[in-house]
Amino acid sequence: MKPLKLALVPVFALALANAGWAGDVAAGDVVYDDGAVAVSLSGMAGDPAAGKKVMTTRGLGNCIACHTVSSLSEFAFHGEIGPTLDGAGSRWTEAQLRGIVSDAKKTFDGSMMPSFYKKSGYIRPGNAYTGKAASEDELSTLLTAQQIEDVVAYLQTLKD
Amino acid sequence: MGMLAKAAAIGAFAALSLGQAASADEDARLIINGEEEMIVRAAPPAWSPLPELLSGWLFRTVETQRLQMDDFENPGFTSVDSAWETWSLPEGSAGKSCADCHGDAASMKGVRAVMPKVNAENGELWTLEMYINNCRTERMGAESWGWNSGSMVDMTALISLQSRGMPVNVAIDGAAAPFWEAGKELYYTRTGQLELSCANCHEDNYGNMIRADHLSQGQINGFPVYRLKNAKLNSIHARFKGCVRDTRAETYKEGSPEFTALELYVASRGNGLSVEAPSVRN
Structure with a gap:
C-alpha cells in the first residue's frame, strides 16, 4: 500500500491545500471529553523524533518557548511561562495529552497556552505574522493533525 | 585543577553569565x-x-x-540632535519654526509626562504626535509627518527628553x-x-x-x-x-x-x- 499512498499525496495536497490530509479529523469535529481526545487526529501513530523537532522549532510548536524540558536541554532558552513538561507522560494519559496540545483551554480554563488545533472563535485573526487580517476560512491550524500526534508521542516519552 | 573540576567550573560560569544576561541586578x-x-x-x-x-x-x-x-x-541621541535642528527650522506657508512660537525646546518640559491627554478643544484623546502634527498643519502650514517617520519620532524624542526624570x-x-x-x-x-x-x-x-x-x-x-x-x-x-x-x-x-x-x-x-x-x- 505504501507506494500507492505516496502517489496519492500530491493529489490530496492540491485538492485540500492547507486543510490537512483526507484522513484528518477536522478541527471543528474534534471530540473533547473532559478536555481529552481519545482518537488520533491523523488516524496514524505519532513519531516522537518528529515531535521533538516540532517542540523545539520556533516556526512550529516551539513548546520550549514557555516550558522547560530537561531532555531537550541541548536546545537553548527554555521559557518559564508554563509548568515543566518533565514527567508529562506519567501525569497524563495519551488522550489527555492530545487534548491539551490541541486545545489546552478545554482542560485548563483560561490557560494562556495557544490552541494548536483550532480554526475558529478568534478575535481579529491575522494572516500569520503579517499583521494583516485573515478570514477564518483562510486560517490553518497552528499545527497539523500529524504534528499534534508527533508531539503527543514525544510527550509520552517524558516519564518520571 | 583536574579536568573534571575545570569542566564543572566552566559549566558554573556559563550558567552564571546566562543568568546575568537574563536578569540584571x-x-x-x-x-x-x-x-x-x-x-x-x-x-x-x-x-x-x-x-x-x-x-x-x-x-x-x-x-x-x-x-x-x-x-x-x-x-537615541543622534535623533535628539537631529530634532534640535528641526526645532528652529522654518517650514510651511507661514514660514515658522517650532522655536518661533515655543522658544527654547525646554519650554516643552512636562508635556510628555501627561500624554496622551484629552484635547479640551474637541474632546478627543490626543497623543504627542497628534499635537505636533496639528502645529505643523494648522500653525505652520506645513505637511504633516508620518507617525513613524524619522522627523516625527526624532521630535517626540526631543520633546520627551525635556520631561526626563519627571x-x-x-x-x-x-x-x-x-x-x-x-x-x-x-x-x-x-x-x-x-x-x-x-x-x-x-x-x-x-x-x-x-x-x-x-x-x-x-x-x-x-x-x-x-x-x-x-x-x-x-x-x-x-x-x-x-x-x-x-x-x-x-x-x-x-x-x-x-x-x-x-x-x-x-x-x-x-x-x-x-x-x-x-x-x-x-
Whole structure:
C-alpha cells in the first residue's frame, strides 16, 4: 500500500491545500471529553523524533518557548511561562495529552497556552505574522493533525 | 585543577553569565550622566493590579542598561540632535519654526509626562504626535509627518527628553475616563490566533522568560525607545503594532482610536515612573 499512498499525496495536497490530509479529523469535529481526545487526529501513530523537532522549532510548536524540558536541554532558552513538561507522560494519559496540545483551554480554563488545533472563535485573526487580517476560512491550524500526534508521542516519552 | 573540576567550573560560569544576561541586578539604580536619577520602581496607583511598577530598564542586560546611563553612549541621541535642528527650522506657508512660537525646546518640559491627554478643544484623546502634527498643519502650514517617520519620532524624542526624570502623570478621570476604559478593555482582550492579551505576558508573566526574551511590565515611560533589535527609535504605536502582530492578529493602525486609548491605559499603569526618553532596550 505504501507506494500507492505516496502517489496519492500530491493529489490530496492540491485538492485540500492547507486543510490537512483526507484522513484528518477536522478541527471543528474534534471530540473533547473532559478536555481529552481519545482518537488520533491523523488516524496514524505519532513519531516522537518528529515531535521533538516540532517542540523545539520556533516556526512550529516551539513548546520550549514557555516550558522547560530537561531532555531537550541541548536546545537553548527554555521559557518559564508554563509548568515543566518533565514527567508529562506519567501525569497524563495519551488522550489527555492530545487534548491539551490541541486545545489546552478545554482542560485548563483560561490557560494562556495557544490552541494548536483550532480554526475558529478568534478575535481579529491575522494572516500569520503579517499583521494583516485573515478570514477564518483562510486560517490553518497552528499545527497539523500529524504534528499534534508527533508531539503527543514525544510527550509520552517524558516519564518520571 | 583536574579536568573534571575545570569542566564543572566552566559549566558554573556559563550558567552564571546566562543568568546575568537574563536578569540584571534587582537593586540596580538608573542614574544618567552620573547625576540624574530615574524612578525605576514606584508604588502603584490604588487601582493597579501590579504590586510594584518596574521600568523596562530593570529587565535588560547590564550591557543594555549601561547604554542609557550616559547620553554620549545612548544611540537615541543622534535623533535628539537631529530634532534640535528641526526645532528652529522654518517650514510651511507661514514660514515658522517650532522655536518661533515655543522658544527654547525646554519650554516643552512636562508635556510628555501627561500624554496622551484629552484635547479640551474637541474632546478627543490626543497623543504627542497628534499635537505636533496639528502645529505643523494648522500653525505652520506645513505637511504633516508620518507617525513613524524619522522627523516625527526624532521630535517626540526631543520633546520627551525635556520631561526626563519627571513622573508620568496621565489623567484617567473626567473627560479621559471613557478612553481609559476603552484602553483597559483592549489590554485584556486576547487577540489573534495565539489568543494573547497584553496582560498574559506583561501582567501575569513579567520577570519570566519566554524563550530568549525576558518579559517586562510593558511600561511605556521610556518611549520613544531606541531598540537594539532594529537600531532606531521606535514610537509607542509601532511597538504596540509589533506586539499585536506577534499574537497572529490583525493589528490596529498607528494613531487609531484603539491604539490611542491603549496608550492612555498603558501609560497610566506607569504613573509614578520617570519619563526616561529616549530609553534603550533590546
